[in-house]
Amino acid sequence: MWRVVPLTSSNVLGMNSDHQAQPATSDPIVQLAGVNKHYGSLHVLNNINLNVSKGEVVVILGPSGSGKSTLCRAINRLETIDEGTIKIDGQTLPSEGKALAKLRADVGMVFQSFNLFAHKSILENVTLGPIRVKGMKKVAAKELAMQLLDRVGVANQASKLPAQLSGGQQQRVAIARALAMKPKVMLFDEPTSALDPEMINEVLDTMVGLAKEGMTMLVVTHEMGFARKAADRVIFMADGQIVEQATPDEFFTNPQSDRAKDFLGKLITNH
Amino acid sequence: MENYLSIFTEYNIPGAFWVNIQLTFWAAIGALVLGTILALLRISPVASFQAIGSGYVNLVRNTPLTIIILFAVLALYGQLGFTLGGDFQANFFRLSVLGLAVYHAAFVCEAIRSGVNTVPLGQAEAARAIGLGFMPAARLIILPQAFRGAIVPLGNTLIALIKNSTVAAVGSVATESSSVMKSMIEFRADIVIPIFLTFAIGFVIIVIPVGLLTTWLSKKLAVAR
Numbered sequence: 274m275w276r277v278v279p280l281t282s283s284n285v286l287g288m289n290s291d292h293q294a295q296p297a298t299s300d301p302i303v304q305l306a307g308v309n310k311h312y313g314s315l316h317v318l319n320n321i322n323l324n325v326s327k328g329e330v331v332v333i334l335g336p337s338g339s340g341k342s343t344l345c346r347a348i349n350r351l352e353t354i355d356e357g358t359i360k361i362d363g364q365t366l367p368s369e370g371k372a373l374a375k376l377r378a379d380v381g382m383v384f385q386s387f388n389l390f391a392h393k394s395i396l397e398n399v400t401l402g403p404i405r406v407k408g409m410k411k412v413a414a415k416e417l418a419m420q421l422l423d424r425v426g427v428a429n430q431a432s433k434l435p436a437q438l439s440g441g442q443q444q445r446v447a448i449a450r451a452l453a454m455k456p457k458v459m460l461f462d463e464p465t466s467a468l469d470p471e472m473i474n475e476v477l478d479t480m481v482g483l484a485k486e487g488m489t490m491l492v493v494t495h496e497m498g499f500a501r502k503a504a505d506r507v508i509f510m511a512d513g514q515i516v517e518q519a520t521p522d523e524f525f526t527n528p529q530s531d532r533a534k535d536f537l538g539k540l541i542t543n544h
Numbered sequence: 545m546e547n548y549l550s551i552f553t554e555y556n557i558p559g560a561f562w563v564n565i566q567l568t569f570w571a572a573i574g575a576l577v578l579g580t581i582l583a584l585l586r587i588s589p590v591a592s593f594q595a596i597g598s599g600y601v602n603l604v605r606n607t608p609l610t611i612i613i614l615f616a617v618l619a620l621y622g623q624l625g626f627t628l629g630g631d632f633q634a635n636f637f638r639l640s641v642l643g644l645a646v647y648h649a650a651f652v653c654e655a656i657r658s659g660v661n662t663v664p665l666g667q668a669e670a671a672r673a674i675g676l677g678f679m680p681a682a683r684l685i686i687l688p689q690a691f692r693g694a695i696v697p698l699g700n701t702l703i704a705l706i707k708n709s710t711v712a713a714v715g716s717v718a719t720e721s722s723s724v725m726k727s728m729i730e731f732r733a734d735i736v737i738p739i740f741l742t743f744a745i746g747f748v749i750i751v752i753p754v755g756l757l758t759t760w761l762s763k764k765l766a767v768a769r
Contacts, residue, residue: 351669369589371677378675388666391767392689402674405684436768447670454674 301360302327302458302489303348308357310343310513317343318354319513325458325491330484332500332521333493335510336536341493342385344510345462348491349380362457378406381451381459385466387443389435389450395422396431399450406454414453421449425479441472445479452483459483461492497540501525509533548738551728560724561746567641567709567720572702574645579652583690584682586653587660597653605650609708613643613715633719640715644705651701659694660686664769692765699758703751721746 303325310318317340325331333341346352348359350366350373359366361380367373389398399418403409409417422428425445427438435443444464451459461480465473477499484490484503494500500507500521507524509517511532517524528534551557585597604612616639620626628638663686671681691698710722717723725743729736 349673351673374672374675374677377673380673382670382673384666384670386664386666388664388670390667390670390685391769392692401684402676405680406675434768450670450674 300327301325302362303491304360306358308347308354308359310347310352310354317513318347321515323508323515325489327489328487330490330492330503330505331508332504333491333508333510334500339510340513341510342462345460345491345493348460349377349382378454379457381454381456383447383451383459383461383464385463387447389443389446391435394432394434395427395446398435398446399453402450402454417453421452425449439472440468441475444468444476448479458489458491461490461494463493465494465496548735551732551739555724555728557724557742560719560721561750563717563720564706564709567644567712568706570641571644571648571709572705574641575648575652575705578645578649579656582649582653583656583660586657588678601650601653604647609647609711610714612647613640613711616640616643617715636716640712640717643715644709644712648701648705652698655694655697655701656690658697659690662693663689689767692767695758695762695765699754703754706751706754707747
């Protein structure tokens with residue numbers, strides 16, 4: 274369906290090939306235990322327990338308003354939680370300050386609306402984090418950024434401003450910007466929902482490539498094809514709860530809960 | 545006509561405007577620095593900083609400029625003996641600059657805050673997500689875009705400041721234009737209306753380019769989204 278280009282420059286990410294052979298190992302990078310959050314009377318996250326192992330690709334599915342984006346954003350504390358603990362690589366998420374910033378640097382985030390820094394060039398968007406947060410030398414950061422931009426296929430746009438790029442290109446730059454921080458885990462919050470249909474695949478291709486390379490990923494999406502192709506595990510959320518989790522094969526062929534059956538049934542009739 | 549032209553030799557009118565431009569220049573720098581700090585306080589996540597920022601703005605913005613400059617000259621200097629150095633005249637000039645800066649900082653703060661509102665929330669979220677703290681995110685991502693979105697309101701504040709610099713007259717800056725105009729009127733009652741018009745037109749000539757410049761800059765520097 275989409276071209277799966279094996280991205281060979283895994284050294285860019287500082288990953289070794291072991292992860293490619295055996296994606297899911299047992300040490301959890303992301304741990305959520307008893308997480309609760311309310312928006313007024315709405316219980317948007319209801320007792321969420323979730324572990325994501327190193328190298329695992331977890332796709333979160335669910336109807337609108339099920340809390341999947343909130344869950345994704347809570348993991349780097351763009352949303353606060355009322356109860357429970359969230360740990361990244363064994364470290365509890367700090368509430369504010371430098372410690373939080375440091376932890377966020379290890380968690381890559383890709384947004385629905387790209388959120389590239391509008392006044393900075395594509396190259397500066399990618400080099401800003403490595404230079405300002407990691408203290409990398411400008412020359413080294415530029416080299417890293419050009420490698421990553423090349424890898425997501427927009428190296429020839431490096432000197433342009435974000436608004437001069439198509440949505441698909443912008444989102445691939447956003448992925449490169451996140452990768453430049455050499456994150457332990459990447460969060461994708463509906464990365465293709467704001468894209469025109471013909472641009473969805475170019476972004477999904479990049480994500481499939483990342484998954485194949487062994488990047489730990491947590492992806493909120495409506496792209497069932499991506500879930501089938503790249504996910505190790507599918508999480509189905511509804512009404513703020515994790516209703517079901519299974520391998521993509523199991524989930525799509527034999528969903529257990531009525532909510533999941535209903536959700537998948539609607540998708541099929543709509544296609 | 546000759547009667548009118550004689551005031552240009554009797555009085556240093558360009559020099560008087562020059563004093564207003566100097567007052568404006570120094571006060572603008574002070575107001576920009578202080579206003580930016582105030583804006584940072586107001587957008588910071590710390591509640592007590594926000595309270596300090598909004599407390600300042602509400603107190604100063606709602607106090608007449610005349611009272612602030614009189615306070616600087618009569619209370620700060622006259623009562624408390626606070627001086628900003630220089631001779632007698634320079635001290636009054638500097639105290640007036642201080643009053644102008646303190647007053648306009650409140651407006652600069654609000655102009656920048658309106659600029660911050662033009663920056664989508666996602667910009668701040670993306671900055672935080674790559675590990676930037678509040679200050680680096682503000683300095684590198686939010687404020688550069690906020691200033692570009694605030695050029696027109698900042699320009700309006702500058703225009704107000706240029707004209708408000710005449711209030712330095714109450715701060716005993718006798719060389720600025722409204723003080724000079726006042727003494728001209730006293731001695732040349734025969735041409736009161738031409739004198740008024742001279743100063744009115746003088747300010748219009750100074751202010752119009754500022755308006756044109758800010759409109760041009762706001763288009764040129766607009767952040768494409």
